[in-house]
Amino acid sequence: MISAEPQPRDGVELLAFAGARLGKRVFELHDATLGIGTGESAKILAERISLNIGPGQRYAVVGANGAGKTSLLRLLSGAIKPLAGHLQTGTTVKLAFLSQHLDELNPKWRVLEAVEEVAQRVDLGKGRELSASQLCERLGFGTDSQWTPVGDLSGGERRRLQLTRLLMSGPNVLFLDEPTNDFDVETLASLEDLLDGFAGTIMVVSHDRYFVERVCDITLALIGDGSIQDLPRGIDQYLELRQAINNFAGEGGAKEKGDSRSDRKELSKIEKRIEKIDNQIVKLQEEALKCGEDYKRAIEIEKELSKIAAEKSDAEEAWILLAEKINPS
Ligand SMILES: Nc1ncnc2c1ncn2[C@@H]1O[C@H](COP(=O)(O)OP(=O)(O)OP(=O)(O)O)[C@@H](O)[C@H]1O
Ligand SMILES: [Mg+2]
DSSP states (O other), rough: OOOOOTTTTOOOOOOOHHHSSSSSOOOOEEEEEEESSSSGGGGEEEEEEEEOTTTEEEEEEETTTHHHHHHHHHHHHHHSSSSEEEEETTOOOOOEOOOOOOOOOOOOHHHHHHHHHOOOOOOOOOTTTEEEHHHHHTTTOOOOGGBBBGGOOOHHHHHHHHHHHHHTTOOOOOEESGGGOOOOOHHHHHHHHHTTTTOSEEEEEEOHHHHHHHHHOOOEEEESOOOOEEEEEEEHHHHHHHHHHHHHHHTTTTTTTTHHHHHHHHHHHHHHHHHHHHHHHHHHHHHHHHOOOOOHHHHHHHHHHHHHHHHHHHHHHHHHHHHHHHHHO
């Protein structure tokens, strides 16, 4: 079934391959609440998150500092539990998570030993196997430096070793939290190459436009309004959104909380409006199901639906701007 080797990043074939190694379900979040802590002191970062992350999909996660990007990855990894709703994780998921903290390793180990301790060989997709030493080589540990004791490595080299060990574990899901901060240009280039052929699911937290556009296909944004949005135009769209928020803050003096009461009133008006739109959408959808052979009516409903969808997105945009004005981040 996998005899035909796909070209790098041949989306369709990689997906088929990832499907074989990873069931249909990777992560599904149903109406979940992402938060830190419990009870009264819990801090809610995002609510009503419904996400279906499938085999072979490549996500970028963007958002302001402290918006909850790392926490979202931790939620998906099972390290923290949703405060409401639930997470379903595919049974074949084998996750490797490159987080910000370094592994504790025996300082006397040689680089190659530390990598072979994980596995002797790895298949990162496309049926091409690499030995521990070959993977070291690909990630910048030449034959000589493979003999360096771990205790003698610099901080950057240690991060590189950590990445090598993670990849060596043969993951089919890879989480990379801000990888571009720590790696030099060569390591990033080799990582991009390795990821081209990687047949699993990838989630990257990063604002590095080049890396994100090279590696990821879908952009999820935590804009700080409690929602997680899929941005079809990626980082560009994210930057526009941030810019719009900043402009608004500049004009209206949003940093002063002077007239926050009328802002709050306005906010709740918008919320009611959105609720009303949601109800209308449900009604129309129900009607659409019932209209059977009446194509004329079905088309009308379709038109109405797309009209209110646009209204809803305008209302949501206004909500975001206003919420940010009341609570500047
Ligand atoms: N263990 C914790 N205890 C208390 N608060 C926490 C904990 N972990 C995260 N937080 C808080 O939750 C919020 C989200 O943190 P998180 O690390 O997920 O954000 P982030 O988007 O990854 O931020 P950054 O861009 O700084 O990496 C922050 O306000 C942070 O202070
Ligand atoms: Mg983080």
